[in-house]
Amino acid sequence: MALFPLTSNFEGDFVLQLVAVDSENTMDEVAAAAAVHSVGRRVRARPGHIMRVRRQGGAEFLPRTLKVSESGLKPTETIEIIWEAPKA
Amino acid sequence: MAVLNRMDWYDLARTTNWTPTYVTEDELFPPLLSGAFGLPQNAWEKYDEPYKQTYPEYVKVQRDKDAGAYSVKAALERSRIFENSDPGWKSVMKAHYGAIARGEYAAASAEARMMRFSKAPGMRNMATLGCLDEIRHGQMQLYFPHEHVSKDRQMDWAFKAYDTNEWAMIAARHFFDDIMMTRDAISVSIMLTFSFETGFTNMQFLGLAADAAEAGDHTFANLISSIQTDESRHAQIGGPALKVLIENGQKAEAQKRVDIAVWGAWKLFSVLTGPIMDYYTPLEHRKQSFKEFMEEWIVAQFERALTDMGLELPWYWDIFLNDISQTHHGMHLGSYFWRPTLWWNPAAGVTPAERDWLEQKYPGWNDTWGQCWDVFIDNVVDGNMAMTYPETLPYVCNMCQLPILGVPGKGWNVKDYPLEYNGRLYHFGSEVDRWVFEQEPERYAGHLSIVDRFLAGMIQPMNLEGALKYMNLAPGEMGDDAHNYAWAEVYKAMRAAKAAG
Numbered sequence: 001m002a003l004f005p006l007t008s009n010f011e012g013d014f015v016l017q018l019v020a021v022d023s024e025n026t027m028d029e030v031a032a033a034a035a036v037h038s039v040g041r042r043v044r045a046r047p048g049h050i051m052r053v054r055r056q057g058g059a060e061f062l063p064r065t066l067k068v069s070e071s072g073l074k075p076t077e078t079i080e081i082i083w084e085a086p087k088a
Numbered sequence: 089m090a091v092l093n094r095m096d097w098y099d100l101a102r103t104t105n106w107t108p109t110y111v112t113e114d115e116l117f118p119p120l121l122s123g124a125f126g127l128p129q130n131a132w133e134k135y136d137e138p139y140k141q142t143y144p145e146y147v148k149v150q151r152d153k154d155a156g157a158y159s160v161k162a163a164l165e166r167s168r169i170f171e172n173s174d175p176g177w178k179s180v181m182k183a184h185y186g187a188i189a190r191g192e193y194a195a196a197s198a199e200a201r202m203m204r205f206s207k208a209p210g211m212r213n214m215a216t217l218g219c220l221d222e223i224r225h226g227q228m229q230l231y232f233p234h235e236h237v238s239k240d241r242q243m244d245w246a247f248k249a250y251d252t253n254e255w256a257m258i259a260a261r262h263f264f265d266d267i268m269m270t271r272d273a274i275s276v277s278i279m280l281t282f283s284f285e286t287g288f289t290n291m292q293f294l295g296l297a298a299d300a301a302e303a304g305d306h307t308f309a310n311l312i313s314s315i316q317t318d319e320s321r322h323a324q325i326g327g328p329a330l331k332v333l334i335e336n337g338q339k340a341e342a343q344k345r346v347d348i349a350v351w352g353a354w355k356l357f358s359v360l361t362g363p364i365m366d367y368y369t370p371l372e373h374r375k376q377s378f379k380e381f382m383e384e385w386i387v388a389q390f391e392r393a394l395t396d397m398g399l400e401l402p403w404y405w406d407i408f409l410n411d412i413s414q415t416h417h418g419m420h421l422g423s424y425f426w427r428p429t430l431w432w433n434p435a436a437g438v439t440p441a442e443r444d445w446l447e448q449k450y451p452g453w454n455d456t457w458g459q460c461w462d463v464f465i466d467n468v469v470d471g472n473m474a475m476t477y478p479e480t481l482p483y484v485c486n487m488c489q490l491p492i493l494g495v496p497g498k499g500w501n502v503k504d505y506p507l508e509y510n511g512r513l514y515h516f517g518s519e520v521d522r523w524v525f526e527q528e529p530e531r532y533a534g535h536l537s538i539v540d541r542f543l544a545g546m547i548q549p550m551n552l553e554g555a556l557k558y559m560n561l562a563p564g565e566m567g568d569d570a571h572n573y574a575w576a577e578v579y580k581a582m583r584a585a586k587a588a589g
Contacts, residue, residue: 005543007483007504007515014418014460014496016483016504016515018539037480041467042425042460042496056504076513076543078483078504 004068007078008034009056012043016078023069027053027062034081049083056080098140102213105129121205123272125338134335135208135328139321146217150224150318157314161232161307169305170236175570176368176435177303182242183368183432184296184312185233187257187360190250191264193226198268198276202325206273208332211325218281218322225315232311241564245431252560255429255538256359259489262535263352274329275345282326283349287390288357289319295365295381302373327397334398344527346394347402351520354386354408355415355488362416363423366446367437368570377449382412404520411518413450417457418493425464426478428552429559430567438465439575440582452499459497468576469583481555484537485517487524492517509533 001024008019017037021030031051039045052061056078062071073079108116117124124132141149170178199222202215233246249257267279293316300309333342365378376384387409394401402408424434438446438461446453467475482491483504492515494502505516509529516522525532541547547558556566 009502009504012459012496012500014457014502015422015491015493016502018481018483018542020480037478040463041475041478042421042463044459044463056506074513076483076515078506078515 004073005076006030006034006068006073007076008037008081009078010034010038010043010081011083013038014042018076021068023067025068026065027068027071028064030068030079031081034079038081046083048086050086052082052084054080054082094140094142094145098142102209103133104209104212105133105207117205117207119272121201121272122207123205123274123276124207125274125333125336125341127207127332127336127338129207131336132207132211132332133209135210135332137210137214137324137328139214139324141214141217141321143217146220150220153314153317154224154228157228157310160310164307165235169307170239173303173305174370175433176370176437177305177373178240179432179435179570180296180299180364180368181233181236181305181308182240182245183360183364183430184292185229185243185246186249186431187260188292189226189229189233189246191260192222192229194250194264195268195280196220196222196226198222198271198280199322202273202276204273206277208329211273211277211329214322214325215277218318218325221318221322225318228311228315232307241562242431242433242567245565248560249431253538253541254431254559254561255484255489256423258538259359259484260356262487262489263356266531267349267352274333277326277329278333278342278345279349280326281323282330282393283346284353285319285323286326286393287350287386288353289316289323290385290389291357291381292361293319295376295385296361298375299365299369299373302375303370327393330397330399339399343399343402346399347404348524348527350390350402351404351408351524352488354411355485355490355517355521358411358416359419359423359490363420363434363437366416366449367420367424367442368435371442371445374445378416379412379449387412404523407518407520414495415493417450417453418495419490421457421460422482422491422493425476426482427567427569428477428556429561431561431565433567433570435570436461436573436575439578456495456497456499465576465579468573469579477552479552481539481542483515484539485521486514486535486537486540487516487521487532489537490517 001022004021004023006019006021008017019034019037021033031053035051054061113129196219199215199219203212203219206212206215230247233243236243267284268276271279293312297309297313300312330342333339362378365374365381391401423430424436427434443454443458464476467473484490485492492504505519505522507514507516507522507525510533514525516525536544542550547554
């Protein structure tokens with residue numbers, strides 16, 4: 001359990017923002033923490049979508065249950081939060 | 089008694105390079121301060137200043153300029169222009185004075201370095217006059233806003249801003265410390281006078297003067313036009329120095345300094361001048377868009393200045409040309425959204441009519457920047473004001489110290505440019521900012537951005553209140569919407585009309 005700063009690059013938003021999470025948070029929790037600062041402020045919510053986390057420039061999303069402490073992310077590293085459309 | 093013509097004695101009188109005998113040349117002109125680039129004194133004697141002015145001429149001309157600007161101020165003092173002008177225009181003045189006045193005064197010290205330490209006699213003469221110019225600019229731009237301090241506490245930031253840790257001032261100081269306070273005389277001539285003043289001050293002092301005249305603020309228009317006449321003279325200090333460097337095989341070093349300074353100047357203007365021109369200035373008073381001014385003053389004129397000098401366009405010119413349509417929209421949205429951290433009240437500038445203008449000047453604005461503003465406007469219309477303010481810090485660039493941003497909405501393109509150096513992860517807003525850092529990492533590596541300071545626990549308590557205290561923003565000083573959100577009434581009416589069917 002430790003405070004862990006990350007840099008949020010939220011799909012549709014215009015600016016990188018500092019997001020404080022916990023090292024034991026999962027990627028879903030990280031995405032939710034990032035969303036607080038973008039969704040409803042400058043980005044519209046997308047009902048039904050899931051917010052996924054990936055490393056900047058990464059091709060794959062990080063697993064939703066992966067913890068920050070297991071992810072290899074460095075403090076202040078930039079993550080992209082991407083809307084994933086519901087599967088049809 | 090007959091007086092010799094200036095040109096019969098000027099060159100001789102300013103040829104003041106002596107042959108030192110009691111000290112070495114390096115003691116007389118320490119290389120760290122003189123920036124001789126390994127060139128001996130006699131190489132610098134070929135420096136030929138294009139603007140030859142003597143001290144008596146200077147005093148006479150400056151006296152007339154001062155008389156003009158101060159008499160316009162005196163004549164219009166009772167006109168209540170400040171009281172009656174659009175709040176957006178007041179914000180232009182507040183932003184300008186706070187960002188510029190004390191920086192001008194600091195520039196006197198940079199000019200003084202050229203005056204004392206340059207090995208080029210002609211540069212020493214021009215910089216003597218340039219130093220006096222900058223003192224004049226500092227004095228005027230503190231004196232003119234002073235009459236408004238009793239009416240509006242934010243006007244006090246004309247003097248106060250430079251001493252604070254307000255984020256935009258950290259950015260301004262980082263840039264000016266880099267290009268003028270901590271460089272040798274020759275580098276100052278290239279980075280401050282050639283790159284920053286020739287390239288960019290026309291934008292602030294002529295472009296803005298045109299808007300001021302349109303807005304009926306003739307005091308401000310006269311003041312900044314008067315200043316620009318000095319700038320256009322002492323901005324020419326750097327050109328002949330570049331010529332000497334290029335002739336002596338130092339083109340690469342000269343080019344690097346130009347490239348670094350032009351980029352930093354661009355970033356600073358994107359946050360200061362861009363929002364002023366495209367959002368704060370009332371629509372009916374806008375002469376040209378920021379992009380159009382940039383294309384006229386920087387792309388057309390400065391490009392020519394560079395190539396005439398024998399230099400190349402900076403390697404990032406394509407990136408720059410793309411950015412002049414985008415970056416300042418982000419700087420405006422960012423500074424507006426984090427408005428309590430400003431010492432002025434930003435005008436939103438996003439009524440339907442203003443958005444039409446933005447869409448016309450910047451095709452695609454509504455699908456990109458407008459998407460973020462749509463959410464913001466809905467919150468204002470709904471009275472959901474808590475969501476119109478931030479609850480965290482934007483991540484800022486470790487070079488320009490400004491938010492790292494890009495295009496939002498349907499054209500989403502935002503990117504971090506990270507770099508790990510000596511075990512520390514740095515973040516940059518562009519490839520160019522990172523390149524500047526890489527040119528001389530040790531020069532910049534120790535600096536802490538506002539976010540670094542926050543993470544280091546230097547800002548307490550660790551929330552907006554603590555951040556505002558750290559930035560010296562007292563109640564009554566921190567920014568809010570210039571028009572108290574009156575601009576949103578039209579959106580409320582549109583929604584009511586829609587609901588009524």
